[in-house]
Amino acid sequence: MSQLSxxxxxxxxxxxxxxxxxxxxxxxxxxxxxxxxxPLFLVEDVCNQTSSLDCNLIDLRQSSDLILPQNWFDRRLDTEIIPLLAKLYSHNCSPAESISHNYLYSFVRSLWQTNREAFDYE
Structure with missing residues (x-):
């Protein structure tokens, strides 16, 4: 991932x-x-989806903000985001709020374990 403007x-x-x-x-x-x-939403198991509308979307709009390195992020095209946002806002696609927080926690923990060197401040 590269640094983005x-x-x-x-x-x-x-x-x-x-x-x-x-x-x-x-x-x-x-x-x-x-x-x-x-965070807005998490898409689970992206690799196995034939369409963005087939995905399991977890609503994270009520979750905590994050501060993370810029080089971890990727740009998304409008053609990818708009159908997902429409699905997010069209119906309740989230589990209970506490479960949503657990999904975000697990995702961030996995990122941290994969990229521990990004958090070495010595």
Missing amino acids: TSSRQILSLSDRRDRLYGEVIQAIPPKQVYWFR
């Missing part, structure tokens, strides 16, 4: 193994090369 409210994603987290940039923090990022 972004603006506030731009939707980006983070991928880990088979899941992909989508969210919006709240603010870029250039001195630290991180984004303040607000």
Whole structure:
């Protein structure tokens, strides 16, 4: 993943193994090369989906914001995001709020385990 030129409210994603987290940039923090990022939804098992509308979408709009390295993020095309946002807003696609938080926690923990060197500040 490369460093991106972004603006506030731009939707980006983070991928880990088979899941992909989508969210919006709240603010870029250039001195630290991180984004303040607000999760919107998690798509499970991206690799096995024939269509974005077939995916299991987990609503994370009520979850915690994240601050993560800019180089972990990927740009998403509008043609990919719009159908997913339509699905997110068209019906309740989320489990209970506490379960949503567990999905986000598991996703971030997996990212952390894969990228521990990004958190070494010695």
